[in-house]
Amino acid sequence: MKYVVVTGGVMSGLGKGITAASIGRILINRGYHVTSVKIDPYLNIDAGLMNPAQHGEVFVLKDGGEADLDLGNYERFLDIELTRDHNLTTGKIYSSVISKERHGDYLGATVQIIPHITDEIKDRIKHAAESWVDKDGNHAEICIVEVGGTVGDIESMPFLEAVRQMHWEYGNGDFALVHVTLLPADTMGDLKTKPTQHSVKALRELGLEADIIVGRSNLPVSLSTKRKISSFCDVDVHAVISAQTAPDTYLVPMELEKEGMAEVLLKQLHLEPGKADNSWYSLIAREYTNRITVGIITKYGVEDVYISIKEALKHAGRLLSTEVAIHWLDAELYTNEDLADLDGILIPGGFGNRGIEGMISAIQYAREHKKPLLGLCLGFQLCVIEFMRNVVGYKDATSEEMGAGTHAIALLPEQEGVEDLGGTMRLGDYSVTLDPASRLADLYGATEIIERHRHRYEVNPAYIDEIEAKGMKFVGRNGRRMEALELADHPYFVATQFHPEFRSRPTRPSAPFIGFVKTCRDLQRKE
Numbered sequence: 275m276k277y278v279v280v281t282g283g284v285m286s287g288l289g290k291g292i293t294a295a296s297i298g299r300i301l302i303n304r305g306y307h308v309t310s311v312k313i314d315p316y317l318n319i320d321a322g323l324m325n326p327a328q329h330g331e332v333f334v335l336k337d338g339g340e341a342d343l344d345l346g347n348y349e350r351f352l353d354i355e356l357t358r359d360h361n362l363t364t365g366k367i368y369s370s371v372i373s374k375e376r377h378g379d380y381l382g383a384t385v386q387i388i389p390h391i392t393d394e395i396k397d398r399i400k401h402a403a404e405s406w407v408d409k410d411g412n413h414a415e416i417c418i419v420e421v422g423g424t425v426g427d428i429e430s431m432p433f434l435e436a437v438r439q440m441h442w443e444y445g446n447g448d449f450a451l452v453h454v455t456l457l458p459a460d461t462m463g464d465l466k467t468k469p470t471q472h473s474v475k476a477l478r479e480l481g482l483e484a485d486i487i488v489g490r491s492n493l494p495v496s497l498s499t500k501r502k503i504s505s506f507c508d509v510d511v512h513a514v515i516s517a518q519t520a521p522d523t524y525l526v527p528m529e530l531e532k533e534g535m536a537e538v539l540l541k542q543l544h545l546e547p548g549k550a551d552n553s554w555y556s557l558i559a560r561e562y563t564n565r566i567t568v569g570i571i572t573k574y575g576v577e578d579v580y581i582s583i584k585e586a587l588k589h590a591g592r593l594l595s596t597e598v599a600i601h602w603l604d605a606e607l608y609t610n611e612d613l614a615d616l617d618g619i620l621i622p623g624g625f626g627n628r629g630i631e632g633m634i635s636a637i638q639y640a641r642e643h644k645k646p647l648l649g650l651c652l653g654f655q656l657c658v659i660e661f662m663r664n665v666v667g668y669k670d671a672t673s674e675e676m677g678a679g680t681h682a683i684a685l686l687p688e689q690e691g692v693e694d695l696g697g698t699m700r701l702g703d704y705s706v707t708l709d710p711a712s713r714l715a716d717l718y719g720a721t722e723i724i725e726r727h728r729h730r731y732e733v734n735p736a737y738i739d740e741i742e743a744k745g746m747k748f749v750g751r752n753g754r755r756m757e758a759l760e761l762a763d764h765p766y767f768v769a770t771q772f773h774p775e776f777r778s779r780p781t782r783p784s785a786p787f788i789g790f791v792k793t794c795r796d797l798q799r800k801e
């Protein structure tokens with residue numbers, strides 16, 4: 275196993291995750307099998323209970339792991355599936371070391387950050403890398419390890435120490451360190467290397483040396499700037515890679531490829547560069563001949579909360595030569611004029627009361643005005659509530675999550691008595707059986723599908739018959755659990771209890787998204 279460790283300098287939000295995922299894509303294009311590990315140096319066990327408005331989307335993995343959104347980037351760019359073992363946090367490391375200590379596993383020893391915490395980190399990185407297999411049973415030859423945060427943060431110190439030890443243990447041919455840094459422009463438009471020099475110095479103080487430096491900037495990086503970085507930071511000039519902000523994140527691998535990243539990195543890893551298979555680029559590069567506008571009704575003001583939905587719309591749009599412009603509409607502030615301008619309405623997942631009345635009104639608008647609608651998770655549940663209120667006739671219909679009323683949506687029976695909130699929802703992959711006559715079965719081209727889940731509530735079985743008698747059909751089920759619904763007399767009114775966005779890939783867009791974008795596009799053409 276060879277390791278490519280990616281660290282960040284100067285500041286967060288540089289696109290380190292996209293850079294790391296793009297490196298993975300380049301290595302796959304050269305014929306290698308690649309997996310990844312993301313390190314998040316916070317004390318939470320996982321991202322499940324973190325506010326997405328602060329931390330970004332919680333990405334749900336097939337085994338139900340609730341992970342950092344970067345795991346989503348890896349799955350999309352590398353076209354792989356990961357598990358909870360691929361997201362390390364300080365919380366996971368310390369809780370396991372402390373429970374081993376109580377168990378007596380270190381009997382006699384004084385348990386310390388070095389070696390006990392650092393050994394735990396190394397063991398877990400190696401375990402995740404070595405135990406991973408792809409869908410064809412191949413093991414990885416290369417593991418990308420992305421260290422969250424910025425070099426110099428107190429939180430990431432034990433992880434960087436573990437990385438230093440790994441470098442020593444593995445030696446040069448099996449280890450490469452890629453340092454992603456910022457090249458800001460001064461008022462004259464010249465790129466400045468000083469912050470990079472300082473962050474490389476911070477790395478050195480920890481006993482780490484960068485093999486490759488990726489300079490993020492909004493402007494092209496000149497050869498003289500590269501030479502300067504090379505001489506100050508002890509890396510070959512070819513190992514200074516420019517990563518100029520790209521108009522589309524999926525273009526970043528190609529940009530890095532052009533900069534010679536693959537050759538430099540594979541040389542460092544003592545691997546043959548081979549010839550790049552660039553078919554991935556042609557699969558994702560599409561020409562747009564149409565443009566639709568989709569409204570996402572949300573209570574959050576931050577787009578990063580729904581990054582997988584944004585990407586899934588993009589994936590479907592590319593397939594259909596349709597550029598999807600997204601209007602983020604505040605669930606508490608939008609007006610019906612805002613809705614009238616849209617080609618389609620998307621109601622995403624979420625938790626809690628705030629904004630739900632606005633989302634329900636938007637669903638009613640979509641149903642009555644025959645606007646294409648896609649509802650996901652909470653969006654699915656609110657479609658049921660809207661139908662119960664305005665068609666079936668239960669004016670006080672709501673979800674048990676939201677308070678008193680007729681509970682069209684009720685707590686899952688197995689959630690009864692669950693006290694700990696972390697990691698206890700119905701999470702990850704579950705199978706769904708689709709009605710062969712449904713639109714979804716047609717779009718998936720299958721009646722047995724697997725999708726990812728993250729919920730505590732479900733359609734109350736007591737009302738299913740009444741709802742279906744009025745024309746809303748539950749076309750996807752897992753036993754007695756309702757998983758997907760459709761309305762027949764509507765161009766596209768589809769909602770799912772599951773989250774199809776998490777399995778969407780640029781090369782394999784998600785079926786419900788394809789149907790949604792296609793209907794928006796076709797209706798717009800007719801107008």
Ligand code: GLN
Nearest residue numbers: 623624651652729730731
């Ligand atoms: N809050 C709802 C539930 O727990 C929906 C969850 C979601 O949208 N992810 O069932």
